[in-house]
Amino acid sequence: xxxxxxxxxxxxxxxxxxxxxxxxxxxxxxxxxxxxxxxxxxxxxxxxxxxxxxxxxxxxxxxxxxxxxxxxxxxxxxxxxxxxx
Numbered sequence: 001x002x003x004x005x006x007x008x009x010x011x012x013x014x015x016x017x018x019x020x021x022x023x024x025x026x027x028x029x030x031x032x033x034x035x036x037x038x039x040x041x042x043x044x045x046x047x048x049x050x051x052x053x054x055x056x057x058x059x060x061x062x063x064x065x066x067x068x069x070x071x072x073x074x075x076x077x078x079x080x081x082x083x084x085x
Contacts, residue, residue: 009053055077
């Protein structure tokens with residue numbers, strides 16, 4: 001992805017964050033293709049927008065947003081591993 005493409009993604013995410021009343025973050029790295037497709041279908045049926053974005057781009061969009069996301073942008077930076085279920 002070029003710098004220009006990244007800048008466009010950040011701009012789009014910032015706009016989406018600005019108009020969204022609620023956002024949810026999920027780690028779907030453990031899902032197989034079938035489960036991912038089922039999740040996408042369920043979101044579509046529920047009229048829920050589902051976007052898969054790089055953590056760094058989302059973090060930058062949150063920092064550029066007028067909304068206060070607290071410490072969340074910092075948590076999206078670097079590697080994060082958690083065994084809590």
